[in-house]
Every structure is written in structure tokens, then in C-alpha cells.
Amino acid sequence: MNNTLIQTAHPKTGVVYTQKSIAHGMIREAIFSRLSTENPDFTTQFFADYFDGRLMKAVGQKLNHKLRSFSYLDPSTGEGVFLIELINIMVTLHTHYGETPSHDWIESHITGFDIDKEAIKSLSTQSSPPNIQIYDYLLSSVSADIIIGNPPYVRQELLNHQYKNQIHELVQKLHIDLAISKRSDLYVYFILKTLNDLNDKGICTLIIPNTWLDSDYGKCVREILTNQFEIVSISDSHTKHFNVDINTVILTVRKQQARNTIQIKNEQSVKSIPYSLLPKPELSWSGSLFRTPGWLLDILSNNQHLTSLENQFSISTGIITGNNKKYYMDSPINGSYEPGIKSPRDSASIIFHKKDTLSWIKNQKISYKLKRAPILWPDLRGYRHMVVWNKDNLPFEHTFYGLTPSTMDVQSAVCILNSSWMWLMVELFGRRSLGGGAIRLVKSGLQHLPVPKLTNIDVPNSFFERPIEHWKTELSKEDRNIIDRQILSSMGLEDTYNNMMELLRDLMTKRSEKAKS
Incomplete structure (x- = not known):
């Protein structure tokens, strides 16, 4: 040329x-x-x-x-x-x-x-x-x-x-x-x-x-x-x-x-x-136009109980050390290191406590700023949907976005973000064609993700502490179903539950099959 x-x-x-x-x-x-x-x-x-x-x-x-x-x-x-x-x-x-x-x-x-x-x-x-x-x-x-x-x-x-x-x-x-x-x-x-x-x-x-x-x-x-x-x-x-x-x-x-x-x-x-x-x-047009059925497009355009995520949360990026091998340790060291969250793989359940720490990050004589937020949204995800509740406010790596709710308590926010509604939004609007069948939302997409405008959710005690499973198992969990129905009911969408879950399963199946091909 x-x-x-x-x-x-x-x-x-x-x-x-x-x-x-x-x-x-x-x-x-x-x-x-x-x-x-x-x-x-x-x-x-x-x-x-x-x-x-x-x-x-x-x-x-x-x-x-x-x-x-x-x-x-x-x-x-x-x-x-x-x-x-x-x-x-x-x-x-x-x-x-x-x-x-x-x-x-x-x-x-x-x-x-x-x-x-x-x-x-x-x-x-x-x-x-x-x-x-x-x-x-x-x-x-x-x-x-x-x-x-x-x-x-x-x-x-x-x-x-x-x-x-x-x-x-x-x-x-x-x-x-x-x-x-x-x-x-x-x-x-x-x-x-x-x-x-x-x-x-x-x-x-x-x-x-x-x-x-x-x-x-x-x-x-x-x-x-x-x-x-x-x-x-x-x-x-x-x-x-x-x-x-x-x-x-x-x-x-x-x-x-x-x-x-x-x-x-x-x-x-x-x-x-x-x-x-x-x-x-x-928003992602490939998700909106090719993956979203007409009944859901109508909801996304007209439901008064939805807003953009940026209207409910402040969003921050994680730590970039420039050399993780130099600044992270795999065992506790006193003094110049503290517990941190390095990867979504570090946590099996939604709540992450200091006692669950697998990585310690250097916190003195460093060129980067330690980032903290109560909720951690994974940048990339595979075949489970899990948004981490950073219970002890540990510093987090750039493999997450940090979210701080502005209009609701942290527990309700974590519940909504881990709901099947938000999981479906990720599958519809996330970027695909990544290695290993992964999906992601960059910050600009995350900002505009449709989020329910709810303030309080009753959450089963088991939901936060139990392991979040592979999608084939997770979508049938009773505590998840209780939360999902509660959220949809609050939005006036209780009649869409079966259609929503069928669509989510179909999207997960197609993403899994595409990764194998």
C-alpha cells in the first residue's frame, strides 16, 4: 500500500x-x-x-x-x-x-x-x-x-x-x-x-x-x-x-x-x-443487535428501574506495578508487604477476607499507588460470574475494576452485581473473541452497563460465603434463584424470569462451544 x-x-x-x-x-x-x-x-x-x-x-x-x-x-x-x-x-x-x-x-x-x-x-x-x-x-x-x-x-x-x-x-x-x-x-x-x-x-x-x-x-x-x-x-x-x-x-x-x-x-x-x-x-452493538432478543431490547430501552452502572458506582482501576514478580510475594512477609488481591482466581466465593490472601504486595518505596475499593469487578471472566466483596478493603491488582456504591449499601450492591441479571448483561455486552473463550468489559463498556435501580435486597446467608460454581451448576442454585426473582419482581419483570434464564444458558453454551471449536 x-x-x-x-x-x-x-x-x-x-x-x-x-x-x-x-x-x-x-x-x-x-x-x-x-x-x-x-x-x-x-x-x-x-x-x-x-x-x-x-x-x-x-x-x-x-x-x-x-x-x-x-x-x-x-x-x-x-x-x-x-x-x-x-x-x-x-x-x-x-x-x-x-x-x-x-x-x-x-x-x-x-x-x-x-x-x-x-x-x-x-x-x-x-x-x-x-x-x-x-x-x-x-x-x-x-x-x-x-x-x-x-x-x-x-x-x-x-x-x-x-x-x-x-x-x-x-x-x-x-x-x-x-x-x-x-x-x-x-x-x-x-x-x-x-x-x-x-x-x-x-x-x-x-x-x-x-x-x-x-x-x-x-x-x-x-x-x-x-x-x-x-x-x-x-x-x-x-x-x-x-x-x-x-x-x-x-x-x-x-x-x-x-x-x-x-x-x-x-x-x-x-x-x-x-x-x-x-x-x-x-454500548456494544454486537451484543445489542445480534444477541439481544426484541423483548429484552424493549426492556433495556424503556424500563424505568434501570440505569447506567456509572450512575450507581464510582469506578477505579487497579494497581499496575510494572513488574509483579518483583513486587508480589506468595508468602506473608512482615514490614514492607501487605495482603492484596492479585487475581479473580484468588477467591472461590464472593466474600474475600484477609485470611484468604494468596499474594502479598510491597507497600513501601514503590512507584505505584495502592488502590482499594469495597467491590471488585473482574476485568476478564471465564465460565462463572463472580464480583468480589473486598470485605477487608485490601489493595487490588489491575485485573479488577474497583466499584464504590453511591446510592446503596455494599451488601445490596454486591448482591445485585452478582445476580443473573448482571451476568446476562455481561454476556450480551461483553467483548468476545478472547483467548480461552473469555469475555470482558473494558471501563467504557462497564460504565454504561444496565443496572437495576434498587437500594435494598434480602440475601440468603449462604450466597456470599459459598463457592461460586461453573455456570452449568451455578445457574440452578436455589439461593441465586431467590435473589434473581426478587430483583426481577422489583423491576416489574417477574414474568420474564424463565426467558431470561433460558437466554443466559443459551449464551453460555454458545460461548463454551465456540471456545472448543
């Missing part, structure tokens, strides 16, 4: 070509979405009849004329699979209805950008080649009615520093109200640039990594889609579209704000959700 990458990066970094079948499906969806903008009664069956040549000749020609009025763009052409397939589709549609798109029309209405001269060689062999610009799309000034593509998948740390600053400045000027992170991967700049370059009512269909759905740097994309565009559909196969370690989604967006529903697609199903249930940009 020429001077866009650091010197040590492979020249083909980020280049992943799209399968023809995927390109065909994306083009078909983009054309349908653009045509249906003009006519809300334009059904999928009518479109299928048009696409397959079953309409009356005059009707088909009228639609062809409409397609010829649009401009088409691929911002990262590569070998040209999108443009070649688009031209083939146009030729086929016109042939169905006794027409032929002219060479001049193809060259003037279908445009592709790429910086790799070698990659686009195959396009020159086309009998009617499109307009190819050997130029960086991110530096261009262009607009289109339909934009379809597969942006390069380049992590931000592989981008040349000067180039990264250049594209950040250019794209930031296009979206002055957005806070675009300089830690954004390259494809994020492509998304934001294509959204800017859409004509009114235009359609953008991109196959992109799914990291924007959850990451901090993806918040700007979630925000602009929420406030300024209509999301037509998001498709997630829950597999990799390519033979590389990249999980992808196909995003289709329309440049208008007459928004009703969003189609969410995966391998097994298609569901439509009201735009009013689109989650806040701060």
Missing part, C-alpha cells in the same frame, strides 16, 4: 479480496435498497421478478432507466470483483428487457479507486471497463448514489505516522461534530468518508470488520449512524467471510432520516427491530 504503511509492514497488508458470491449479494441489496427509497411499496418479490426478467418489458425498462441515473463507486477496488459483478448485473438486467448499457455510460457512471496498479490490471481486459482512478480514495473529492466495497483491513499501528495524521485530519474536517479516535483502524476512515460522499438518499454497502460495533474507536461510527443516517441492515454470519482471522459484518446504510426499522441478519434468521430500540453508541 505504498507509503501508507510503516516500513516493516508487508506491502499486501490489509488486502483481502471478496468472494464473487458475496459481492453479488451486496450489489443486489444495494440496488434494491436504492430503488425502494423511491417507492416504499417496492417489495422484495417485485424486485426478484425484476432481477430475474419476469416483469413486463416497459416496467423493466423504466427501472433500468432509473438505475442508469445513479452513479456507482467502489472506494477500494482491488482486483475489481465489485465493479465487474456490477457491470455484469447491469448488462443482464438490460438484456432481460431488450436493452444494452452503453460503453460511455459504464465509464461515466461506474468508478473505482485503488492505489495498487497491479491489482486492477484485470479490469483493463473488460470489454466495457469502468472509470478507474489510481489514487487514494481517502484523499479524493467525489460523490455517488451507490457505494459498495471492501475497505482494507489495516490496524492503526501499521499505518505510516504521517499518513495516519493526514487522513485523520481530512476525515475529521468532514465530520467536525464527531470525535474520531487516532487509534482508529484504516477501515473506520473509509466508512466515515463513504458516508460523507453519499448523495441524498444514497446507499452505502460495505463488508467490514465487526470491531466497530464494540470498540472505543468505533463509537464515532455508531454515533453518526444513530444521529444522521438510516441503517438498512447489518448482517453477521458469526463466521469469517474470508480465510483470515477477521470477523466481518455487511453494513447497508441510507442517507436519509426517515427511519422505521433495522434488519438484523445472521445465518439462521432475519429480525427487524424498531429504530427506537437502537442502543446508545456507548
Whole structure:
């Protein structure tokens, strides 16, 4: 990618070509979405009849004329699979209805950008080649009615520093109200640039990594889609579209704000959700859109007994010593060391006492600050959900976030945080694809986690002291069930208990199975 990458990066970094079948499906969806903008009664069956040549000749020609009025763009052409397939589709549609798109029309209405001269060689062999610009799309000034593509998948740390600053400045000027992170991967700049370059009512269909759905740097994309565009559909196969370690989604967006529903697609199903249930940009969209059923989305959006965790707790980060081998000991030492909590594995039960200590941390002549909090939220978790009650206020490592309740007593707070409701929220909004099947919530996700606004909970005595088991055993524990039903009843959700537990078990099963595969 020429001077866009650091010197040590492979020249083909980020280049992943799209399968023809995927390109065909994306083009078909983009054309349908653009045509249906003009006519809300334009059904999928009518479109299928048009696409397959079953309409009356005059009707088909009228639609062809409409397609010829649009401009088409691929911002990262590569070998040209999108443009070649688009031209083939146009030729086929016109042939169905006794027409032929002219060479001049193809060259003037279908445009592709790429910086790799070698990659686009195959396009020159086309009998009617499109307009190819050997130029960086991110530096261009262009607009289109339909934009379809597969942006390069380049992590931000592989981008040349000067180039990264250049594209950040250019794209930031296009979206002055957005806070675009300089830690954004390259494809994020492509998304934001294509959204800017859409004509009114235009359609953008991109196959992109799914990291924007959850990451901090993806918040700007979630925000602009929420406030300024209509999301037509998001498709997630829950597999990799390519033979590389990249999980992808196909995003289709329309440049208008007459928004009703969003189609969410995966391998097994298609569901439509009201735009009013689109989650806040701060929350994980992959969890909200792909893992959360409609009945629960409605609760998360409208239940008055829920609030964000940051409204109920102050959140602090743990100790970072820089060298745990140097500053931790595995046996008690008098003087300059004191008991600490180093890992979630240190505790079998919710309550952690000083007598349970497995690690002692140096507390004198140190460069770090000892951190303490009454409640410890694990950064990573495996197959049990346990939030630690730090009964003796011991210093804690950065493997936890420290929580201090502001509106309730510690015991009630610990109870709520260890409930199956909070466990379910972690499974829905936590980040997956971690080693060993683990799941995590970084601080920005933890802040916005939906928490019940309760102040007092009656807790069975056994709950805090007994070991917290693997999920297959833990979810059947009677004391847990008593707590869960009490919390749901206080929220007016007692009728959802069985559905909630079934969903939680299903999510845990899928995460476990994925870790084995």
C-alpha cells in the first residue's frame, strides 16, 4: 500500500479480496435498497421478478432507466470483483428487457479507486471497463448514489505516522461534530468518508470488520449512524467471510432520516427491530443487535428501574506495578508487604477476607499507588460470574475494576452485581473473541452497563460465603434463584424470569462451544 504503511509492514497488508458470491449479494441489496427509497411499496418479490426478467418489458425498462441515473463507486477496488459483478448485473438486467448499457455510460457512471496498479490490471481486459482512478480514495473529492466495497483491513499501528495524521485530519474536517479516535483502524476512515460522499438518499454497502460495533474507536461510527443516517441492515454470519482471522459484518446504510426499522441478519434468521430500540453508541452493538432478543431490547430501552452502572458506582482501576514478580510475594512477609488481591482466581466465593490472601504486595518505596475499593469487578471472566466483596478493603491488582456504591449499601450492591441479571448483561455486552473463550468489559463498556435501580435486597446467608460454581451448576442454585426473582419482581419483570434464564444458558453454551471449536 505504498507509503501508507510503516516500513516493516508487508506491502499486501490489509488486502483481502471478496468472494464473487458475496459481492453479488451486496450489489443486489444495494440496488434494491436504492430503488425502494423511491417507492416504499417496492417489495422484495417485485424486485426478484425484476432481477430475474419476469416483469413486463416497459416496467423493466423504466427501472433500468432509473438505475442508469445513479452513479456507482467502489472506494477500494482491488482486483475489481465489485465493479465487474456490477457491470455484469447491469448488462443482464438490460438484456432481460431488450436493452444494452452503453460503453460511455459504464465509464461515466461506474468508478473505482485503488492505489495498487497491479491489482486492477484485470479490469483493463473488460470489454466495457469502468472509470478507474489510481489514487487514494481517502484523499479524493467525489460523490455517488451507490457505494459498495471492501475497505482494507489495516490496524492503526501499521499505518505510516504521517499518513495516519493526514487522513485523520481530512476525515475529521468532514465530520467536525464527531470525535474520531487516532487509534482508529484504516477501515473506520473509509466508512466515515463513504458516508460523507453519499448523495441524498444514497446507499452505502460495505463488508467490514465487526470491531466497530464494540470498540472505543468505533463509537464515532455508531454515533453518526444513530444521529444522521438510516441503517438498512447489518448482517453477521458469526463466521469469517474470508480465510483470515477477521470477523466481518455487511453494513447497508441510507442517507436519509426517515427511519422505521433495522434488519438484523445472521445465518439462521432475519429480525427487524424498531429504530427506537437502537442502543446508545456507548454500548456494544454486537451484543445489542445480534444477541439481544426484541423483548429484552424493549426492556433495556424503556424500563424505568434501570440505569447506567456509572450512575450507581464510582469506578477505579487497579494497581499496575510494572513488574509483579518483583513486587508480589506468595508468602506473608512482615514490614514492607501487605495482603492484596492479585487475581479473580484468588477467591472461590464472593466474600474475600484477609485470611484468604494468596499474594502479598510491597507497600513501601514503590512507584505505584495502592488502590482499594469495597467491590471488585473482574476485568476478564471465564465460565462463572463472580464480583468480589473486598470485605477487608485490601489493595487490588489491575485485573479488577474497583466499584464504590453511591446510592446503596455494599451488601445490596454486591448482591445485585452478582445476580443473573448482571451476568446476562455481561454476556450480551461483553467483548468476545478472547483467548480461552473469555469475555470482558473494558471501563467504557462497564460504565454504561444496565443496572437495576434498587437500594435494598434480602440475601440468603449462604450466597456470599459459598463457592461460586461453573455456570452449568451455578445457574440452578436455589439461593441465586431467590435473589434473581426478587430483583426481577422489583423491576416489574417477574414474568420474564424463565426467558431470561433460558437466554443466559443459551449464551453460555454458545460461548463454551465456540471456545472448543
